Amino acid sequence: MSKTVAFELRLYVAGQTAKSIAACANLQRICETHLAGQYRIEIIDLIKNPKLAAGDQILAVPTLVRRLPKPITKIIGDLSDEERVLVGLDVRPI
Amino acid sequence: MLAMEFLVRGATQYGEPGVFMMFEENVAELTANVRSLGFDLEKLVAQKKLVLDHVHIERSEIEETGEYDLEGLFIRLDHAVKSIGAKRVVLDTVEALFSGLPNHAILRAELRRLFRWLKDHGLTAVITGERGEQSLTRYGLEEYVADCVIILDQRIHEQISTRRLRVLKYRGSAHGTNEYPFLIGERGLSVLPITSLRLDHEVSAKRIPTGIARLDEMLGGHGVFRGSSVLVSGSSGTGKSSVGARFAEAACRRGERVLLFAYEESSAQIVRNMGSIGIDLGLWVKKGLLQIHSSRPTLQGLEQHLLMMHDAVRSFHPSVVVVDPISNLTLDRDASAVKPTLMRLIDFLKQQQITTLFTSLTAGGGETTENSQLGVSSLMDTWLLLRNVEFNGERNRTIYVLKSRGMAHSNQVREFVLSDKGIELVDVYLGADRVLTGTARVAQEELERTAAARREEDHQRKLSQLASRQKAIEAQIAALRCEAEVESAEVAFSLSRETLHQRTAQQSTDVMAYLRGADKTGSGGKKGKR
Structure with a gap:
């Protein structure tokens, strides 16, 4: 385990909707389970910062963007399907 | 877009x-x-x-x-x-x-x-x-x-593509349901409505001359109505373009702006060719009263041509438009598509109160020229037909007015003569059984003239003959009268002689009787008794 953060994740949400909250919770859980200590999560509320939506080409909410490692991938939805989130983040279960 | x-x-x-x-x-x-x-x-x-x-x-x-x-x-x-x-x-x-x-x-x-x-x-x-x-x-x-659905599509017909637009639905508004061709041009997108929804353009009672004096006379003496559309049709070489050019020139002379769309010749060629019949278009081009747009009809679709015309008309504001010829625009296209397009053009121009002259080429000579007019003749207000009459080894141009709405027009055929002085209309020879033109007309007229002269001579001779005969008769009458006089003198003479004779005879009888002492009562009858 390197000390540098391997996974830099950004979660775009829009306000405190049920889906946003679910997505946050799911993300926290998955990361803790599989990527403990290697990740950093940034949560962006588009309602507060609408300009940021253009930067990562966000259409759907919630969207999880994996900024590191490259390439950038996006996962949309409330992240309820753990398998697919892991596939999307390219993380093999340990 | x-x-x-x-x-x-x-x-x-x-x-x-x-x-x-x-x-x-x-x-x-x-x-x-x-x-x-x-x-x-x-x-x-x-x-x-x-x-x-x-x-x-x-x-x-x-x-x-x-x-x-x-x-x-x-x-x-x-x-x-x-x-x-x-x-x-x-x-x-x-x-x-x-x-x-x-x-x-x-x-x-x-x-x-x-x-x-x-x-x-x-x-x-x-x-x-x-x-x-x-x-x-x-x-x-x-x-x-x-709320509103607009369909755009692109169709290719006879190798020429046309973009079309159709308003499929538009809630809460009365919209045209037809397909409209549209064009992406230099100034963005333009749509052509098929026709104005109603035929309600203003009309003008003003007449404008056609530039050919005798033709004006044929059209009731004043030419065509302003804002009307004139169709000049005829087979090739009948002088359609010349009529068009003349019309354009006449308008320029009046100081009006003219737009000439040419689909056969380049503008320089038109100017040169029309110079040969005394029409100087170059002058008016220089003065900015005349614009000539020349292009090949196959350059683009009919709709595109139409749009070009629209653009040109909008920017130039002419009062007269000449299209020479419309029949070329319809090359290889089905006539059904042409008519609505032309109708659109005519409507558009009429709404702007623009007088238009279209020329139209009809295939071949023959007698069938009247019905092959792309079906547009019904859209026209005035229709002139130019026809070549081939007779006696030469072709001559004739002009008819087939129709002219709203004016008394001549039903006569005129001969149409192009010379370096311009266009002239000449009366054709209307013989006993046919119409003669060209040299045949001239020959016939010559013939007529000599015949007339001869008849005149004959007549004079006859007159003098009659006069001399009359004189002769009169002389005869005089002679006879003399004779009669002689005769009557003779009669009078013999009568008097007879009377004299009788009297003398009586006297001698009386004398005789006296001498013989006859009864005084006795008569000549008793003489026998002596």
Whole structure:
């Protein structure tokens, strides 16, 4: 385990909707389970910062963007399907 | 493209800023593409009249897990709209969303929400979509979202493509349901309505001369009505273009502006050729009263030609338009398409009170020329027919007025003579059984003249003969009268002699009787008794 953060994740949400909250919770859980200590999560509320939506080409909410490692991938939805989130983040279960 | 124009016009002409959200092209590409139409997007963006937003969706980058919505898109749009106070929104092409996001059920629901949202915010939106196989759009959006559906398509007919536009539905408005050709030109997009909805253009009772004095006479003495349309038809070489040029020149002389569309000759060629019959068009071109537009008819579709004409007419404001010839415009195209197009042109010109002269080539000579007029003759107010009459080893031009609405016009055929002095109309020889033209006419007239002279001579001779005979008779009468006088003198003489004789005879008898002492009562009868 390197000390540098391997996974830099950004979660775009829009306000405190049920889906946003679910997505946050799911993300926290998955990361803790599989990527403990290697990740950093940034949560962006588009309602507060609408300009940021253009930067990562966000259409759907919630969207999880994996900024590191490259390439950038996006996962949309409330992240309820753990398998697919892991596939999307390219993380093999340990 | 339509959407872009909608936005740009909105931004520049109606003061309604717009947001262009594109899913296919990126900002730089779009800016470059529409620059060819004369839209300067960068400037508009700088002036805060326009926001361009490129939404990029890469399927390969996206994984779907569970529920989501398109709130992100909403927020972006909302942000863009608010940043400039936009009234107009364009989404180009929403289909891209479908290819980018796999869950169509969510998309549909979200799009519906999006349209609702647009309406709630009082935004006018143009959403473009690709046409599907069966439905109007590939993903069947139009049924529930749009208030107005416009279909654009491109058709190729006889190697010439025409873009067409049709308003399929437009809630809450009476709209034209026809297909209209449209054109993407230098000044953006223009649509041609098939016809004006009503025939209600203003008419003028003013007449304008055609430039050929005798022709004016044939048309009731004053030429054609201003704003009317004149068709000059005839086979090749009958002088149609000359009539057109003359008409144009006459208008120029009156100081009116003339637009000449030529589809056979280049403008320089027209000027040169018309110079040969004494029509100097070059002068008027230089003075700026005449514009000649020459192009090949096959350059573009009929509709495009029509649009070009519209543009030219709008920018030049002529009062007379000459199209030479319309029949060339219809090359290789079915006549059914030509008629409505011409009708559109004529309507357009009539509404502008422009007098038009069309020439039309009819195939071959022959007697059938009257019915092969592309079916446009019924649209025309005045129809002149030029015809070559071939007789006696030469061809001569004749002109007829087939119809002329609203004026008394001649039913006579005139011979049409082109010379370096211009166009002249000459009476044809109307013989006992046929119409003669050209040298035959001249010969016939010569013949007529000599015949008349001879008859005159004959007549004179006859007269003098009669006079001398009369004199002879008179002489005879005089002689006879003399004779009669002689005769009557003779009669008188013999009568007097007889009387004298009788008297003398009586006297001698009386003397005899006296001498013989006869009874005084006795008569001559008693003489026998002596």
